Structures are given as C-alpha cells and as structure tokens.
Amino acid sequence: MTHDTTAPDVANTHQVFNQPAPLHGHNLYAGDTALREAVTRYGGHWGEDDLQRYGEVCGRPEWIERGFQANHYKPEFESHDRVGKRIDQVNYHPAYHQLMQLAMSEGLHASPWTDPKPGAHVVRAAKYYLHSQVESGHGCPVTMTFASLPSIQLSPVLAEEWLPKITDRGYDPSNRPHTAKSTVTIGMGMTEKQGGSDVRANTTSATPVGNGAYELVGHKWFTSAPMCDAFLMLAQTAAGLSCFLVPRWRPDGKKNPIQVQRLKDKAGNVSNASAEIELRGALGWLVGDEGRGVPAIIEMVAATRFDCMIGSAAGQRQATLQAIYHASQRSAFGKPLIEQPLMQNVLADLQLEVEGSVAMTLRMAQSMDHLDDSQQKLLMRLGTAVGKYWICKRTPHHAYEAMECLGGNGVIENFITARLYRDAPINAIWEGSGNIQALDVLRALGKTPAVLTAWYDELEKSKGSDTLFDTAITRLKDTLRNLDDLEYRARDVVDQMALTMQSHLLIQGGNTAVAEGFLRSRLGKHGAGNTGALPVGVDVKSIIERGNPLVS
Incomplete structure (x- = not known):
C-alpha cells in the first residue's frame, strides 16, 4: 500500500506566526531610560557599571524561569517531623531559595547600611527595582531584613549580637538556631x-x-x-x-x-x-x-513602606515593557500594534506612569541618603507616605491595562502579566493600606507642620515652568488651608500632593515629551483618568521609545 503524498496532513492544522517570542536575554537597566536618568540625577552615577551588570543578570532566561517556578510551586507547611517533633517548618521550591540567595549576595538587604555614602540608597533602590521585576514575592523577607536594622540599633546589646549576621551577604535557610x-x-x-x-x-x-x-x-x-x-x-x-x-x-x-x-x-x-x-x-x-513599641518599630515600617514604592514601581515597569514589547512584535488589522494610534496612546500612558513612579521613588531614596539634612528628612517623612499611597494604589489598574495590551494571553498564568496583576494589590494593602497612609500624612502635617513647608519648598523649584503646574500648586495650597472635613478629604489631599510632586520631578528631569505628557494628562482637564486618554499633541512615540526594553 502506498502513501498518497497529495493528501492533506490533518495533524498539521496551522502554522504559528504573529505570536511574539518570550522576552528574555535583554538588559533591564540598559533598556530603561527613565531609571538610568533618575539614577544619575539623584546621585547614584557611581553605581552605573554595577547596575548595567545586574540589569543583564535580571534579564537572563534562567532567572525569569525561576520566578515562574517559585510561584507555581507554593510554599508548604510542615508542623511536625516524621517522628512527631514540632518543627513549624515551611518548605519552599528550590527556585525561591535561589532567588533569595541572589538578592542577599547582591546586598539588597544591607548595602546602604554596610557602605553608607551619597547615593547608596539610590543605587540600592535601583538594583532592587531591577530584581523585583524578576519575582516580587521573595522580596518580603529581603525588605524586612533591610528595614529591621534601624529598629534593632535602638538596643546596643542586641545590635552587637545580631547586626553582623543581618548584614552578612550569605543566605542560610536551614531550620536551626x-x-x-x-x-x-x-x-x-x-x-x-x-x-x-x-x-x-x-x-x-x-x-x-x-x-x-x-x-x-x-x-x-x-x-x-x-x-x-x-x-x-x-x-x-x-x-x-x-x-x-x-x-x-x-x-x-x-x-x-x-x-x-x-x-x-x-x-x-x-x-x-x-x-x-x-x-x-x-x-x-x-x-x-x-x-x-510604636516609635521603635516605626523605623522599620518607614523603610518597608519605601520598599513598597520600589516594588510597585518595578511592577509597573515590568508590565509596561511587556506591553511595549508585545505591541512591537505583533500585527493586527494590517500593521504592527505599536504603529496604531490608539495603542500608542495606551502604551505612552503606561510609560508616563512609570516615569512618575521612578522619579518619586528615587527622589525619596536621595532624601534617605541625606537624613543629616533636616529638609531632606522632612521631605522623606511625607514622601514615603504619599509615595506609598499613590504608587502602590495606581499599580493594580496599571497592571490590568498592560495585561489588556496582550489580549487573552495576558491573563494566562505562563505569561508574567497574570502574575503582575495578582501581585499588584499586595503593596497597596500591606504596611498600611490607602486610608492608613492618607491618615499618616494628616498626622505628620498636624504633628510637624514643617513637613509641609519642606514639601512646598521642593515644589517651588519648578514654579513658573508650566501654567498647569502652577495652577495645581495653588489648588493644593487652597485644599490644605481648608481644614473642614479634612479627614474625609484625605485621599484627595494626598492625590494632589503626589501628582504635583511627580510633575515637579519630571519637569526637573528635563525631558519635554515626558513632562508635557504627564502634566497635560494628569493635571489637565481630563485628570488622572482611564489609561489611553492622553490629549492630542503628546509626543507618544518618544515616550514609548523610552520604555522599549530593546532600545538602549
């Protein structure tokens, strides 16, 4: 019996095309213009070579795969050992331990404490931002270890015993004393x-x-x-x-x-x-x-809230680079998605959110590097609460919009956007949810009025640069002068504080396309509404290029 070579091969139903290959092998630092500029602007220029090196590490396929494995194989609790002894042990997938080992060996838990100098917190924040894009869950113990040091230092006897082990760059997950x-x-x-x-x-x-x-x-x-x-x-x-x-x-x-x-x-x-x-x-x-107890542990809480800002900004960045990459590799209705005006509006808007988040996060890192300066300390007191509230709260919707750019693929668990969406609310809720942060801002304003003066002094540096910005400052001051129902209005107050600060920082950043796009979309008549509603005239192509992971 001979085979009919002209018959169709029913097993070969179609060819796979117009589906972007997984993104890996890219340098997360080299492809992030907003981050590179902010690192230099806020005093971390000396860490450039190390950040370039680590950006390449974080883009390697093996580390990206470990992030997926650590989430697929969830931790399991083992209360007793096989002979009945209570052990209270949580078992993790090896990928989790490998990610922890990497984080600790890079000093993400300790570097500003062991090597304090101008820019130390900026460089550490930038490196943690890169690392968090690989996988965010294991960052929790890294952050808590980092944040514990200021509190433990309040007790010299404990500090003498514990700090050398806390700051060590090893990792030992064994269940022993x-x-x-x-x-x-x-x-x-x-x-x-x-x-x-x-x-x-x-x-x-x-x-x-x-x-x-x-x-x-x-x-x-x-x-x-x-x-x-x-x-x-x-x-x-x-x-x-x-x-x-x-x-x-x-x-x-x-x-x-x-x-x-x-x-x-x-x-x-x-x-x-x-x-x-x-x-x-x-x-x-x-x-x-x-x-x-509260004053003692608040030292730790302030640092963990700052790391929430880093983690949420990192989530925004990873979501945006996935959306831009996908749109650059996929066509629909006759041309690449990235060339279609409405998709450009969405992608540029996603990138503008990242620009504001990165600028505010690294500006607060700069303040942490200069706490001997009373103005910087006052700025950070408000900045960590405002930034934690705003950046973390903006991230869940941002993650969804990026997910939508990938269509149905975006909600599938072996695409990272699904994980980013599930993880996005965590930082907004943990370490004090939105209401707690807003109330903390009011508490700081009432207890230490000088924090508001420091905030205004910072904003004043950009006054006169843009009429939208000047109008926003006037509105903010009018809002805060009115003490009626202030607690009820607290979220609106913090919204305005965040947007004016981000606008100021982007004006200072010097990129006209970014600053104009941000101010017109966030402070203009539309306000910070749904993603993809940028006004006509915004230089969307330049903004998207800044976020393209394959452009450096």
Whole structure:
C-alpha cells in the first residue's frame, strides 16, 4: 500500500506566526531610560557599571524561569517531623531559595547600611527595582531584613549580637538556631485579628522573666516569611505597647514556641509564605524602651513602606515593557500594534506612569541618603507616605491595562502579566493600606507642620515652568488651608500632593515629551483618568521609545 503524498496532513492544522517570542536575554537597566536618568540625577552615577551588570543578570532566561517556578510551586507547611517533633517548618521550591540567595549576595538587604555614602540608597533602590521585576514575592523577607536594622540599633546589646549576621551577604535557610548561623533574615509581626492596622488594640502580652528577657503570649494574624530567624513583634507590657526581637530558637538551642497555625491562601504574593502564628511563652528581648513599641518599630515600617514604592514601581515597569514589547512584535488589522494610534496612546500612558513612579521613588531614596539634612528628612517623612499611597494604589489598574495590551494571553498564568496583576494589590494593602497612609500624612502635617513647608519648598523649584503646574500648586495650597472635613478629604489631599510632586520631578528631569505628557494628562482637564486618554499633541512615540526594553 502506498502513501498518497497529495493528501492533506490533518495533524498539521496551522502554522504559528504573529505570536511574539518570550522576552528574555535583554538588559533591564540598559533598556530603561527613565531609571538610568533618575539614577544619575539623584546621585547614584557611581553605581552605573554595577547596575548595567545586574540589569543583564535580571534579564537572563534562567532567572525569569525561576520566578515562574517559585510561584507555581507554593510554599508548604510542615508542623511536625516524621517522628512527631514540632518543627513549624515551611518548605519552599528550590527556585525561591535561589532567588533569595541572589538578592542577599547582591546586598539588597544591607548595602546602604554596610557602605553608607551619597547615593547608596539610590543605587540600592535601583538594583532592587531591577530584581523585583524578576519575582516580587521573595522580596518580603529581603525588605524586612533591610528595614529591621534601624529598629534593632535602638538596643546596643542586641545590635552587637545580631547586626553582623543581618548584614552578612550569605543566605542560610536551614531550620536551626541563629547561634549556629553566620547570616540571618528578620521578619515582623504586628497585625492581630482584632486590630489590623490599629496595633494599639493588640492583646499579645509580654511578661519579664529576668536577664532582660520577656515571655510573649498571644497571636499574630499576618506573619510573612515565617522561616525568618527572628521577628520584631509588638506586645503589651505594664508600661504599654512595646517592641521585641523574638527569635525562632532560644539561646539554649531549644525551639522557641512560635507555632504556625496555618499558611494564608493568598490571591497574590504566593511564592512568599504568610502565616497565622501563636506565641506560647516565646522568649523575646526588648527593642527600645518599654511602652515605646510604636516609635521603635516605626523605623522599620518607614523603610518597608519605601520598599513598597520600589516594588510597585518595578511592577509597573515590568508590565509596561511587556506591553511595549508585545505591541512591537505583533500585527493586527494590517500593521504592527505599536504603529496604531490608539495603542500608542495606551502604551505612552503606561510609560508616563512609570516615569512618575521612578522619579518619586528615587527622589525619596536621595532624601534617605541625606537624613543629616533636616529638609531632606522632612521631605522623606511625607514622601514615603504619599509615595506609598499613590504608587502602590495606581499599580493594580496599571497592571490590568498592560495585561489588556496582550489580549487573552495576558491573563494566562505562563505569561508574567497574570502574575503582575495578582501581585499588584499586595503593596497597596500591606504596611498600611490607602486610608492608613492618607491618615499618616494628616498626622505628620498636624504633628510637624514643617513637613509641609519642606514639601512646598521642593515644589517651588519648578514654579513658573508650566501654567498647569502652577495652577495645581495653588489648588493644593487652597485644599490644605481648608481644614473642614479634612479627614474625609484625605485621599484627595494626598492625590494632589503626589501628582504635583511627580510633575515637579519630571519637569526637573528635563525631558519635554515626558513632562508635557504627564502634566497635560494628569493635571489637565481630563485628570488622572482611564489609561489611553492622553490629549492630542503628546509626543507618544518618544515616550514609548523610552520604555522599549530593546532600545538602549
């Protein structure tokens, strides 16, 4: 019997074409004009070579694949070992540990503390921004470890024991006492069922047991990264709410009774475990003064909120570069998507959001580099709250719009845009949700009026550059002079503060297309509405080119 070579091959139904290949092998730093310019502008020029190197690392296919694996294989909780001993162990996929190893070896948890100098926070923020685009979930313990140092320094005895291990660039995920390790990670436990952000409602108690130690009894409703070697926790003493460093193991090598009840089943941030825990007489050591728990831990909270800004800006960037890349490689209705006017409007608008987020984040990093300057310290006090509120809150809708640029592919889990969308709300909710940030701004304005003067002084540098900007400053001042129903209007106040600051920073940045596009779309008659509603006349092609990952 002979085969009929003229018959159709029914197994070969079609050819695959007009589908962009996965994006990898690109340099995340070289292809990010907004980031490169901001690093130089805010004092991180000396880190250029290292950032170029790391941008190439973060674009490698093997690291991108590890990001997917860490999210596909979720952490699993193991309460007891095979012979029945309580171990409270969370097991992660090896990809998670590889990502952690990379982050720690690059000093993302410690570099500004171990090598403080002008631009140290700027370079660290830029590097963390690149790293977070690979995978964001494991950034939680990296951030908490980084942020713990200012709080732990309040207790010299603890600092002497713990800081060398906190700042070490190794990574040791083993479930064993910190005394047997040369490197550790630090978590935090504030939230309880009944209080949430209202930590003064916490009921966990701490009782002194001698030699400076306390015994903690209670619970924590959200404890992320439960395999950290120690946690900063809030508990009530006779003097009021106090802060404690609570290790997972006691000094005698026995397990501290921090018992995991279950892991949270989260919509996003799934590579990172978040646990409900109970403290059954866990030993802890006082950080700062008794009864001054909030001032002690607020040092940590301020730094974690700053990292939320970095992480959300990074999410915006990764979403935008995916959208621009896709549009440059796919055609519809007879021509490439990137050449179609309405798609150009959307892509440019996505990039403008990134421009504002990067500028504000690295400007606050510059302030962190100069906290010996009272004006910079005042600017950062408002800037981290305003920036955390605005940037993190803008990211979920931004992620959705970028996802839509990919069409149906955008919602499929093996396209990174689906993960970016799931992860996008996390930073907006954690470390104080939108209302908490807005109220914190009002608290700062009431407690330290000089913070507003510092804010206005910064904005004044761009006054007279653009009538839309000048009008926005006038409106902001009028809004803040009116004290009626101020708490009710707090979100509108912070919206205006964020947009005027971003506008100022982009004016100072010197790129006319970006500044004009941002001001006309955010401060003009349309306001910061739906994506892709840029007014006619915006130089969308120049703006898109700045965000194209394949253009450097």
